Amino acid sequence: MSKPLSAPVPVSTPVTAKDLDALLHFYLNYVAGIRPAQASKHDICNALSLAIRNHLIDNQFVTEDRYQKADSKRMYYLSMEFLIGRLLASNLHSLGLEKLAQEVLQKYGVTLQDIEEAEPDAALGNGGLGRLAACFLDSLASLDMPGFGYGINYEYGLFKQHIDHGYQRESPDHWLHEDAPWLIERSEATCNVPLYGHIDHNRKCNNGFGPWVDWQTIVGVPFDIPVVGYGGRTVNYLRLYSARSSNEFDIQIFNGGDYIKAVEEKIYSEKITKVLYPSDSCWGGKELRLIQEYFLVSCAIRDILNRHLEQNNSLDNLADKTAIQLNDTHPSLSVAELMRVLMDEYGYEWKDAWETTQACCAYTNHTLLPEALEKWPVALLQHVLPRHLELIYEINRRFLMEVEAFWPGDENRQQILSLFEESHEKQVRMAHLAIVGSHSVNGVAALHSKLVQTRLVPDFFALYPERFNNKTNGVTPRRWIVQSNPSLTHLFNDTIGTDWVLDLSQLKKLEQYADDAAFQRAFAQAKLDNKERLAQVVREQSGIMLNPASMFDVQVKRIHEYKRQLLNILRVIHEYLRIVEDGKTPEVAKTCIFAGKAAPGYVMAKLIIKLINSVAEVVNHDPVVGGMLKVAFIPDYKVSLAEKIIPAANLSEQISTAGTEASGTGNMKFSMNGALTVGTLDGANVEILEEVGKDNIYIFGLSTEEVEQMRLQNSYISKEYYQSSPAIKRILDSLVDNRFCRGEPGIFNPIFDMLLDGGDYFYHLADLESYIAIHQQIDEEFMQEDLWTRKAILNTARMGKFSSDRTILEYARDIWGIQSA
Ligand SMILES: *Cc1c(COP(=O)(O)O)cnc(C)c1O
Numbered sequence: 001m002s003k004p005l006s007a008p009v010p011v012s013t014p015v016t017a018k019d020l021d022a023l024l025h026f027y028l029n030y031v032a033g034i035r036p037a038q039a040s041k042h043d044i045c046n047a048l049s050l051a052i053r054n055h056l057i058d059n060q061f062v063t064e065d066r067y068q069k070a071d072s073k074r075m076y077y078l079s080m081e082f083l084i085g086r087l088l089a090s091n092l093h094s095l096g097l098e099k100l101a102q103e104v105l106q107k108y109g110v111t112l113q114d115i116e117e118a119e120p121d122a123a124l125g126n127g128g129l130g131r132l133a134a135c136f137l138d139s140l141a142s143l144d145m146p147g148f149g150y151g152i153n154y155e156y157g158l159f160k161q162h163i164d165h166g167y168q169r170e171s172p173d174h175w176l177h178e179d180a181p182w183l184i185e186r187s188e189a190t191c192n193v194p195l196y197g198h199i200d201h202n203r204k205c206n207n208g209f210g211p212w213v214d215w216q217t218i219v220g221v222p223f224d225i226p227v228v229g230y231g232g233r234t235v236n237y238l239r240l241y242s243a244r245s246s247n248e249f250d251i252q253i254f255n256g257g258d259y260i261k262a263v264e265e266k267i268y269s270e271k272i273t274k275v276l277y278p279s280d281s282c283w284g285g286k287e288l289r290l291i292q293e294y295f296l297v298s299c300a301i302r303d304i305l306n307r308h309l310e311q312n313n314s315l316d317n318l319a320d321k322t323a324i325q326l327n328d329t330h331p332s333l334s335v336a337e338l339m340r341v342l343m344d345e346y347g348y349e350w351k352d353a354w355e356t357t358q359a360c361c362a363y364t365n366h367t368l369l370p371e372a373l374e375k376w377p378v379a380l381l382q383h384v385l386p387r388h389l390e391l392i393y394e395i396n397r398r399f400l401m402e403v404e405a406f407w408p409g410d411e412n413r414q415q416i417l418s419l420f421e422e423s424h425e426k427q428v429r430m431a432h433l434a435i436v437g438s439h440s441v442n443g444v445a446a447l448h449s450k451l452v453q454t455r456l457v458p459d460f461f462a463l464y465p466e467r468f469n470n471k472t473n474g475v476t477p478r479r480w481i482v483q484s485n486p487s488l489t490h491l492f493n494d495t496i497g498t499d500w501v502l503d504l505s506q507l508k509k510l511e512q513y514a515d516d517a518a519f520q521r522a523f524a525q526a527k528l529d530n531k532e533r534l535a536q537v538v539r540e541q542s543g544i545m546l547n548p549a550s551m552f553d554v555q556v557k558r559i560h561e562y563k564r565q566l567l568n569i570l571r572v573i574h575e576y577l578r579i580v581e582d583g584k585t586p587e588v589a590k591t592c593i594f595a596g597k598a599a600p601g602y603v604m605a606k607l608i609i610k611l612i613n614s615v616a617e618v619v620n621h622d623p624v625v626g627g628m629l630k631v632a633f634i635p636d637y638k639v640s641l642a643e644k645i646i647p648a649a650n651l652s653e654q655i656s657t658a659g660t661e662a663s664g665t666g667n668m669k670f671s672m673n674g675a676l677t678v679g680t681l682d683g684a685n686v687e688i689l690e691e692v693g694k695d696n697i698y699i700f701g702l703s704t705e706e707v708e709q710m711r712l713q714n715s716y717i718s719k720e721y722y723q724s725s726p727a728i729k730r731i732l733d734s735l736v737d738n739r740f741c742r743g744e745p746g747i748f749n750p751i752f753d754m755l756l757d758g759g760d761y762f763y764h765l766a767d768l769e770s771y772i773a774i775h776q777q778i779d780e781e782f783m784q785e786d787l788w789t790r791k792a793i794l795n796t797a798r799m800g801k802f803s804s805d806r807t808i809l810e811y812a813r814d815i816w817g818i819q820s821a
Pocket of ligand 1: 131558638639642663665666669
């Protein structure tokens with residue numbers, strides 16, 4: 001099925017099978033201490049990764065020399081999440097070493113695919129935001145650009161999901177327990193992070209502030225993951241920090257005789273990087289999370305300045321050589337930290353420090369959902385970061401003077417714009433800090449950027465219009481087509497050559513084959529191959545049987561009310577009731593595939609998972625349905641699973657309430673792989689529509705403006721839909737009768753109540769009828785195979801815009817001022 005890829009790229013340092021074989025033997029025998037004949041797949045995976053890593057390190061030195069020689073400006077991407085997934089396959093492919101690895105592995109009686117499957121996913125992220133960061137690193141390296149990731153080396157990545165009687169169960173993902181061959185410890189670049197303490201107001205430093213005293217120190221130890229670009233010429237790094245206790249600090253307490261306290265402090269310090277917070281699009285407000293954010297910021301800024309000073313005499317030209325991109329507000333303490341270091345440690349005046357800070361920093365907004373906007377209580381900041389709080393007060397004082405100059409006497413504006421929110425508990429608005437301290441503020445799709453300007457922070461937009469811009473997201477075609485869809489890749493390479501891998505707009509050339517019968521057949525065959533591959537994986541991993549001849553109708557993403565998996569399953573229930581109650585036999589066999597994790601504390605999202613599984617249980621075992629409709633919830637959605645699900649999809653469900661999904665990137669991956677989208681006019685769906693054309697996408701539902709109107713006028717009365725539509729009434733009633741509850745009476749009542757008692761913030765019932773109707777159209781068109789395949793081909797051919805290479809080139813040109821070197 002997945003044939004070896006025709007080696008597409010030159011390898012910078014020649015490697016022979018003999019070299020690789022010897023290295024593999026060396027790592028198994030002498031590093032792992034295992035007889036090669038007895039090595040497990042996991043052992044071989046590690047050893048092979050270490051062997052490849054050598055190669056990456058060589059190229060990393062060469063890359064660094066090149067950047068130094070060019071005296072390049074560098075970009076640092078600060079993100080609390082990097083959802084990178086597996087690396088062996090992508091690294092081998094980028095280096096063009098797949099064939100060689102396959103050859104060497106024969107001796108061990110295993111295939112390269114087996115070994116690649118033995119690698120655990122690096123799940124250091126929740127969803128789209130973290131995956132975007134990973135795609136950006138791939139594009140930066142593939143474009144030979146000096147751009148580097150800074151993040152946290154969580155000991156526990158995103159939890160693993162199991163399904164137990166239809167319910168989500170979580171278990172820890174201790175990925176660092178397993179050896180992590182891609183991580184290279186850089187203890188020489190360890191840095192100290194100050195925390196707690198207080199300001200001594202009885203003394204004054206040169207800059208007029210009292211000194212920050214009695215702080216404690218946490219140590220940040222960096223681990224680098226090499227990031228190789230396609231072709232292997234450029235190797236950048238992703239630098240992840242682990243927290244350690246400071247020896248100095250321990251020894252002081254040990255010497256004081258309080259052994260237990262010293263050990264407790266040590267445990268406390270190391271707790272900081274233990275675990276990734278598992279909430280997506282929802283802000284938690286926990287002290288440990290604040291410390292994690294500051295820990296990242298402090299380590300990154302320290303490292304960035306040190307690196308700058310290795311090549312420059314002073315920090316005067318820092319902004320000429322440095323760009324810092326803040327991935328959402330999570331690292332926005334960078335603004336205060338950079339000010340603190342420049343002023344308190346390097347003696348800069350406020351004005352110069354501020355100019356440098358603003359010129360370096362840029363902020364990407366990722367969400368309009370109010371529950372996701374970070375605000376930290378002033379009392380907490382006072383306790384943890386007293387000096388930063390003081391600086392934020394001063395930043396705000398100066399900022400409000402600007403507001404006063406722009407809108408004299410307008411106290412309302414001052415309140416709206418202030419970095420501080422005077423609610424029951426005074427809080428710092430982190431988005432405001434990020435906007436004020438940056439020279440650029442961008443949204444992640446055209447619609448989203450417009451909504452940032454008009455709805456989220458219109459007064460900031462009025463004050464600083466030139467600061468706002470859009471950078472529509474993209475995804476890397478290396479992972480999301482070449483690596484995950486070898487069947488389609490071969491077809492493309494045979495048809496239009498291989499240049500499209502580094503220039504996705506070249507896929508346009510496929511348009512001329514959209515009506516070509518032979519190409520259509522090959523395209524449809526590639527899709528069928530991928531469906532069979534997925535069916536096999538799902539059968540092996542969860543025992544669920546999928547029929548590759550049916551339509552694969554797929555919604556995979558974090559489970560969230562705004563993403564409306566509930567709308568999807570309500571529609572599936574409708575299709576089921578049509579069969580069993582109305583006696584209608586469907587003309588299209590359909591498999592509705594779901595996957596995704598719910599935040600462990602998100603009760604409604606977890607209940608939606610249970611509902612999907614309960615519906616699956618009933619539908620899949622109903623003899624009347626006769627296999628024409630199937631529902632499958634595939635557990636433990638993650639990057640490596642996405643790589644198998646997405647190429648197998650016929651239909652991509654992108655059905656968030658208009659105005660809630662900032663961009664989406666799953667939508668792009670599907671369309672690139674020849675799935676048609678059913679979606680609302682939300683996020684990047686709007687731009688996908690523009691690119692593929694209205695005949696090649698299924699758009700339904702309320703527009704952003706209509707949703708906004710309904711919100712303003714309070715005119716969404718969900719009961720009216722229930723009372724006036726027999727179909728909707730029947731669907732909802734089925735939630736509370738015994739059809740799906742089976743032995744747990746009443747379990748879905750909270751969903752029924754939420755939908756009908758004014759708790760439906762995402763307007764499910766307002767879009768349900770048009771959603772059902774468009775699915776009817778979809779079924780009819782899916783039956784016309786040539787028509788469907790033609791549309792699928794046109795989707796792929798017209799997705800060039802959504803390569804993250806295009807996104808990165810725009811950031812580089814408009815925001816960072818960095819170049820290929
Ligand atoms: C792409 C991706 C996402 C983002 O999906 P959306 O549909 O844009 O929410 C989330 N998780 C994984 C594993 C992904 O690969």
